[in-house]
Amino acid sequence: MSDVNQMFNFLKPVLFLKFLLLVSIFINIYLKYNSDPLIMILLFTLTTIIIINNLIRNKKLKGNPKYEYISLLFSICAATLLQYLIGSLTTTFYMYSYLYDIFQLEKNILKFFISIHLLLYILVIGLDSDFSDIFHIISIAGVKIFAYLATTGMLYYQKNLEVEKEEIKQLNEKLKLANIKLQKYALEVEEMTISRERTKVAQELHDSLGHSLMALNMHLEFAKNICSTKPKKAEEVLAKSEKIAKGSINDLRKAVSLLSSELQITEFNTSLEKLISTFDLFNDIKITFNMNESIDDLSPLIKTSIYKTIQEAITNSLSHGNSTEITIKITRNSENIKLVVADNGIGCNNISKSNGLNGIEHRIKLLRGTTQYFSHNNLGFSIKVFIPI
Secondary structure (H helix, E strand, C coil): HHHHHHHHHHHHHHHHHHHHHHHHHHHHHHHHHCCCCHEEEEHHHHHHHHHHHHHHHHCCCCCCCHHHHHHHHHHHHCCCCCHHCCHHHHHHHHHHHHHHHCCCCCCCHHHHHHHHHHHHHHHHHHHCCCCCCCCHHHHHHHHHHHHHHHHHHHHHHHHHHHHHHHHHHHHHHHHHHHHHHHHHHHHHHHHHHHHHHHHEEEEHHHHHHHHHHHCCCCCCCHHHHHCCCCCHHHHHHHHHHHHHHHHHHHHHHHHHHHHHCCCCCCCCHHHHHHHHHCCCCCCEEEEEECCCCCCCCCCCCHHHHHHHHHHHHHHHHHHHHCCCCCEEEEEEEEEEEEEEEECCCCCCCCCCCHHEEEEEEEHCCCCEEEEEEECCCCCEEEEEEECCC
């Protein structure tokens, strides 16, 4: 909708210029043909029809190419007739003004209309020329055609700039979407990696620790049964049980090590700045970060949870909320940390929790924290998190 409004705002001065030219044409008609009322009335009528035709084309025929093209062709032919019958500087400018309309068309139909417009312009030059002085005709015609080609060249250059600008805009949009997807995939891959590691740990516990504990239990029961009759043998069994217990402790430590091998955030500010910088190249996305006190002295688990919450919130805002502004605010006091991530996206009246939002809640609950969501149609979306410290 914003692009349509921008285009309409840009068209306003062009339409106003055409209106002024038509008013001037009315004056030229009166000055030239006031002694011939019939021709004057006919030209007044033709000019009025041109005005009505232009209004209908700009207001009613947009989106209906067939009738829009017919209307434009009529206006160009009528402008050519006015140029031939009046032949003033005003009618020349008015005929030139349709070049702007032509260059708003698609490439294929644009070539057709440019050809028609050029042929009609050359035809008028030929009809207005006095062939008794060939050198004079060539000079005047050369100047007029040069002016025409210069105007066409400038409009063609402007058209190319607009096309390139639109292509760059589309590429930026694709790049933005790709970046959002990349952030989303990074989160998913990380969660999958953690899930696989946990499965691996569970299997490791089942295979090694479970077997060791079963063997330990059997040895202890055996030692209990023979401790009174075969004390030396019982001591050997207990010594072996001790080795099994130590081996089990080592296996448990390995399992804990695998669980804690998940990526931890150590330098919070640096990591967050790096995350935000991935969106710096998009002019239409503004991410503001504000923090009253550093949290780098807190445990890596808390910093990692806050970082992942912000990462998921940004991804959610851009992929689902179509946001252009995101504000991240972290405040800290002696009791807790408060995180607020708010955007200016489309929002919603009913919040449907995705895997990402559920993941945020689960992560914060593990820290004995709370999570709140706020949203309303066209009023953005915000996440508020409290973590006790």
